[in-house]
Amino acid sequence: MQFTDLKTQYAALKPDIDARIQRVLDHGQYIMGPEVKELEAALATFTGARHCITVASGTEALLIALMALDLQPGDEVITTPFTFAATAETIVLAGCKPVFVDIEPDTCNIDASLIEAKITPRTKAVMPVSLYGQVADMAEINAIAARHGLAVIEDAAQSFGALYQGRRSCALSTFGATSFFPSKPLGCYGDGGALFTDDDRLAQAAREIRVHGQSARYTHTRLGVGGRMDTLQCAVVLGKLVRFEWELQRRAEIGARYQRLLAGLSGLGQVTVRPDRDSVWAQFTVMVDRRAEVQAALGAAGVPTAVHYPRPLNLQPAYAAHCCPDCCPVSSRLAEQVLSLPMSADLSEADQDGVVHALSDALAATQPSTQARARP
Ligand SMILES: *Cc1c(COP(=O)(O)O)cnc(C)c1O
Secondary structure (H helix, E strand, O other): OOOOOOHHHHHHHHHHHHHHHHHHHHHOOOOOOHHHHHHHHHHHHHHOOOEEEEEOOHHHHHHHHHHHOOOOOOOEEEEOOOOOOHHHHHHHHOOOEEEEOOEOOOOOOEOHHHOHHHOOOOEEEEEOEOHHHEOOOHHHHHHHHHHHOOEEEEEOOOOOOOEEOOEEOOOOOOEEEEEOOOOOOOOOOOOOEEEEEOOHHHHHHHHHHHEOOEEEOOEEOOOOOEOOOOHHHHHHHHHHHHHHHHHHHHHHHHHHHHHHHHOOOOOOEEOOOOOOEOEOOOOEEEEOOOHHHHHHHHHHOOOOOEOOOOOOHHHOHHHHHHOOOOOOHHHHHHOOOEEEEOOOOOOOHHHHHHHHHHHHHHHHHHOHHHOOOOOO
């Protein structure tokens, strides 16, 4: 069993992906070839955003969004510490200060009710993360941002395709930034990412920043980066779009089946999905005590697992200057409990049953005080 099954996906899409790659090899426009514009148009249509700008990675998407906002050194950006490092890393790289706000214990997303207390005259933006595939509380975050004149950048690296109040992740705020890292819900075969915005001026800024700040060839109007996405990687994503809607459907079904089968296990916490949104289950993550033992037992039973993430950014040395260690107690506690189970659109029912049985046995063995009540 694989943690993320990309082999079955490739086998199903081989004719589409191979033909797409071959076409690039034939025309030879490896940088900014026709597939780049074609993918941008397809993703803008899919998300409902006015503009899509493909970029070199999800990290680059976040950095370019921040650079496009013309932030000044020392400006503050409010974000969550319960995320991959790229979120806060890009804030620091843009010369700003990350201000960490703790998370909701049931969704693991930023707790919007704690944001306003952290706003200062230096606050310029909020960067929520739509973690594990579920969009953060964007309506509330957008309302706070509007009251205080802040930009909102959704780190949608894990939520491409997710719905929130009937609209798609990435098209919900000033900028949406996603990643096409191979194991994300929509992945390429290397690094890639995309930025989304409805704002013509910000879209133009992002396009210029992507190519070293050029407004015309060798006219460097602003500071930029080398941030383009390869034509070949755009071709791979175009090939994968052929069954992306089907994959979203499968992810929803597999996620709902996990929720149902695991509901009877005591000693196990689950991520809550709010009624006005769904999850694309970039990760299917549960909470357990004595995680190392549970993970070892699952490993011995042939079930691969992962931890997203073992240490929140408020406890990471590189960000110590921006936060006191106990500023985000919920994040610190959950980082010791979260455990991600195998998840992909091609996870078979038999494999999923195997995961549930192994987890049930592991809980019974490691948490005897809370006997696993039900076996699926
Ligand atoms: C994967 C990820 C990123 C970075 O994306 P890359 O394409 O790997 O650079 C940023 N934020 C979150 C929450 C992610 O999961």
